[in-house]
Amino acid sequence: MQLSEIVDPLISWYARCARELPWREKITPYRVWVSEIMLQQTRVEAVKGYFVRFINELPEVSALAQVPEERLLKLWEGLGYYSRARNLQKAARVICEQHGGSLPASYEQLIALPGIGPYTAGAISSIAFGLPEPAVDGNVLRVVSRLRASSADIAQMKVRREIEQDLRAIMPSGAAAGLFNQSLMELGATVCGPNGPPNCDACPLNVFCEGRAQGIATQLPVKAPAKPRRIEERTILVIERDGLIALRRRPSRGLLAGLWELPSLAGKVEQHAQLVAHVRNMGLEPIKLEPLPPSKHIFTHLEWHMTGVRVLVDDSETSQPLVWASPLQVTKKYALPSAFEAYIAPIKNINF
Ligand code: SF4
Numbered sequence: 001m002q003l004s005e006i007v008d009p010l011i012s013w014y015a016r017c018a019r020e021l022p023w024r025e026k027i028t029p030y031r032v033w034v035s036e037i038m039l040q041q042t043r044v045e046a047v048k049g050y051f052v053r054f055i056n057e058l059p060e061v062s063a064l065a066q067v068p069e070e071r072l073l074k075l076w077e078g079l080g081y082y083s084r085a086r087n088l089q090k091a092a093r094v095i096c097e098q099h100g101g102s103l104p105a106s107y108e109q110l111i112a113l114p115g116i117g118p119y120t121a122g123a124i125s126s127i128a129f130g131l132p133e134p135a136v137d138g139n140v141l142r143v144v145s146r147l148r149a150s151s152a153d154i155a156q157m158k159v160r161r162e163i164e165q166d167l168r169a170i171m172p173s174g175a176a177a178g179l180f181n182q183s184l185m186e187l188g189a190t191v192c193g194p195n196g197p198p199n200c201d202a203c204p205l206n207v208f209c210e211g212r213a214q215g216i217a218t219q220l221p222v223k224a225p226a227k228p229r230r231i232e233e234r235t236i237l238v239i240e241r242d243g244l245i246a247l248r249r250r251p252s253r254g255l256l257a258g259l260w261e262l263p264s265l266a267g268k269v270e271q272h273a274q275l276v277a278h279v280r281n282m283g284l285e286p287i288k289l290e291p292l293p294p295s296k297h298i299f300t301h302l303e304w305h306m307t308g309v310r311v312l313v314d315d316s317e318t319s320q321p322l323v324w325a326s327p328l329q330v331t332k333k334y335a336l337p338s339a340f341e342a343y344i345a346p347i348k349n350i351n352f
Contacts, residue, residue, distance in 0.1 A: 001147060001208045004170040007180055011172075013204035014183030019044075019190070022051050027178075029103035029128035030061055036123045037084050037115065041300075044189070050079055061101050065092035073259060073335035080338060082259060087115025105129040118164070127178035132171035135181040136164050139188025145221035146192060146211035155224045192217075231303045235269040236262050238292065238343050239284065239311045244324035245347055246284075247334055255299065260334040262343055263322070268307050279311055282320045288312040295342035308343050 018024065021044065023035030034054060038047045054075050058064045064072075069089070076085040091113040095103060103124065104110060111121040122135035134140075141154040144163050152159040167184075171177055187205070192198040197218045200206050211217035239246035239262075247260045265278055272289060279286045292308030325334055331348045 001210055003144075003147075003166055005208055006147065006205050007170060007172060007176075009204045010183040010187065011176060011179045014179055014186055017190075018182070018186055022048055022055075024182075027128060029105075029124055031055060032124050032128045033103060033116075033120070034064075034088065036120045037088055038079060040084065040120075041081055042079055046079070050075070061092045061095050061103070064089055065096045069258075070333075070335070074333065077335040078338045078341070082256065082335075082337070084115060090114040091116065103128070105131070107131060107133050122164075123181060125177075126171070126181045130174045130177050132168070132173040132177045134164050134167035134171060135185070136160060136167065137185060137188075138194070139185045139192075140167075140181075142194060142221050143184060143188045143192045143205075146198065146217045147205060147209050149210035149214050149216060149220065151220065151222045153224050154221045155226075227301070229298065229301055229303045231305055233266070233268040234304050234306050235265045235267065235275075236292075236295075236306050236308045236340065236343050237264060237275075237279070237311050238262055238308060238347070239279070239313055239322075241284075241313050241324060242315055244326055245330060246322045247325050247330075247336070248320065248322050255302070256337045256339070260323075260336050262336075262340050263320075264306075268305075270307065275309060275311070279313065282322075283317065284311075284313040284320075285316050286311050286313050292343060297339035297341075299339075304339055306339075306342070 021035075023031050035047070035051055038051055038054075057075060058067055067089070069086070072085050072089055073082060076082060079085075094113055095101060099109070105125075105128075107121050107125045110116050110124055111118065116124075119135050119137050122133040125131040125133040126135060138154075141160065141163060144150070144167070145152070145154060152162075154160065154163075172180055187203070188194075191203050198212075200209065200212045200217065203209070203212075206212055209217065211220050237246075246263055248263055250256050250259050250261050252258050263282065269275055269278070270291070275289055276286050288311070290310040292310055295306045295308065297304045297306070323334075327347050330336065330344060336344055
């Protein structure tokens, strides 16, 4: 099979079958950029609402460059991987300072911006500027591996680069560049998907596909397993005082850097005396403790296995750097990572 054979059938299929998505309307470099960053590691369905809200509030690069970080993180709340939001803002500031407020129409200049890697630079270059640059994500790696019946390990950078090079060689230019990249990703997202067998009958490339012809498409692509995630036990404290909830800021570096969180202790702490001692160490006087259901959150390389405790405290002062937030402020003002969702969701619905 020649890879070049797939270009035209894919683009015509995309014209007929592409899903309607908010970022595919009114294509601008800024909208493409924001949507591509949001879509990293995140499902399309989850991104739709976030994208619309983000663009309505920050409709252009200068608005993103100027928005207070607290508000930016609130707009991102629940999407996870918050460094993406911070890098968006860093890049927006560079774009305002060095590129006159518009994204540069150059792959090299795009990839030099914070948070933009080869995939995103390729997507913006091709979709927004019509440049013949490939945009290779997991969907594209899967489709190409199946088309070629290739058992090369797509976890290897070398394999990824080879696929990138091969696609660059067949990329059309102008508007077709963006359509080609989007059609390949769309096929991987909707027809030649990651879970379960591919829907080869509906595939515009089925006559070319060697994986299908050899009956091995479902076993492809080959991807070396990632290292198992580290498991960390944590005890989450939902501390209430006069109808307010205690929040604290996480350290400025590391996991969930700088975000607000519920106070917590390392390990699974269930002993009443130990919990009381910990809360007193925080400068608070517990009146009542109630266990909350366990919860789990999965990060890329880490899992938090959480136990929750609701702690009612009296109104004595604390020496800890806590803020006391109302349910409305928890909903509207403070950005809390979705790791705490199991404990935060009930608070948002409370009328104290
Ligand atoms: Fe994927 Fe099947 Fe299409 Fe091949 S024919 S690219 S395996 S959906």
